[in-house]
Amino acid sequence: MKLEVRNLEISFGGRRVVDLEALDVDREEIVGLVGESGSGKSMTALAVLGLARAAGATVQGSIELDGRELVGLSERELRRVRGERIAMIFQNPVSAFNPVFRVGDLFVRALRLHGLSRQQARERAREGLRAVLLTPDLLERYPHQLSGGQAQRVAIALALALRSEVLLADEPTSALDVTVQAEILDLLRGLRERERMAILLISHDLGVIAQLCDRTAVMRAGRLVETAPTATILSRAREQYTRELVAAVPKISTAAA
Numbered sequence: 001m002k003l004e005v006r007n008l009e010i011s012f013g014g015r016r017v018v019d020l021e022a023l024d025v026d027r028e029e030i031v032g033l034v035g036e037s038g039s040g041k042s043m044t045a046l047a048v049l050g051l052a053r054a055a056g057a058t059v060q061g062s063i064e065l066d067g068r069e070l071v072g073l074s075e076r077e078l079r080r081v082r083g084e085r086i087a088m089i090f091q092n093p094v095s096a097f098n099p100v101f102r103v104g105d106l107f108v109r110a111l112r113l114h115g116l117s118r119q120q121a122r123e124r125a126r127e128g129l130r131a132v133l134l135t136p137d138l139l140e141r142y143p144h145q146l147s148g149g150q151a152q153r154v155a156i157a158l159a160l161a162l163r164s165e166v167l168l169a170d171e172p173t174s175a176l177d178v179t180v181q182a183e184i185l186d187l188l189r190g191l192r193e194r195e196r197m198a199i200l201l202i203s204h205d206l207g208v209i210a211q212l213c214d215r216t217a218v219m220r221a222g223r224l225v226e227t228a229p230t231a232t233i234l235s236r237a238r239e240q241y242t243r244e245l246v247a248a249v250p251k252i253s254t255a256a257a
Helices: 041-049 075-081 103-112 118-131 136-140 148-161 178-195 206-212 230-236 240-247
Strands: 002-012 015-026 030-034 058-065 086-089 166-170 198-203 215-220 223-229
Touching: 002 041, 015 030, 015 041, 015 198, 015 223, 030 041, 030 178, 030 206, 041 058, 041 086, 041 166, 041 198, 086 148, 103 118, 103 136, 103 148, 118 136, 118 148, 148 178, 166 178, 178 198, 178 206, 198 206, 206 230, 215 230, 215 240, 223 230, 223 240, 230 240
Parallel strands: 030 198, 030 215, 086 166, 166 198
Antiparallel strands: 002 015, 002 058, 215 223
């Protein structure tokens, strides 16, 4: 499995917001996409899912999954790709869930779109929740009854239930406290190790990127500034902008009080 993005251009009217030359994610690889707010990170992920057009954007270029071109697919064809092959989790997953459906119904509706029976979908949902250390009784709750950490785990469980190959994680820990953030990072690490899932982790937090990512791509104003192994980005970045991002990360002083 390989996700390849080439010469991706995303525009709203005459304003180009993303002009991305090349970005790859391989199976079992976690790639960080980092940059300040408004740099085009989230819009890039939406384009991979075929959702940028729904937001009114014009998308040009190439996005291939295992050699299959995704740009230009019909909505019907894209629905088969979403979830079944590529899933996405968001900074605030509750806002992505339909509030009038219980958690279990959300799983059933998503899984039945991909050919499972209601019974199979319920069982797959229970398996997914157990895999992220949640009890199946949460299937009876509404999204607003979940904590932030539970909601993020449910979103990950849905990706597991769908047997997704690629996970796009858009700021998945930024709204969580430090303890829950660490738990979510452990879950994402486990997805790579156990499920051989490829992950594109979008974040403005280089601390999160440092903990999880094999490689890191740095975006600024819609363009890729540089891409390198994460250790290189953090210690020997080539570009001045990247060095400034790294320097801006708060550091805890070890000096005696």
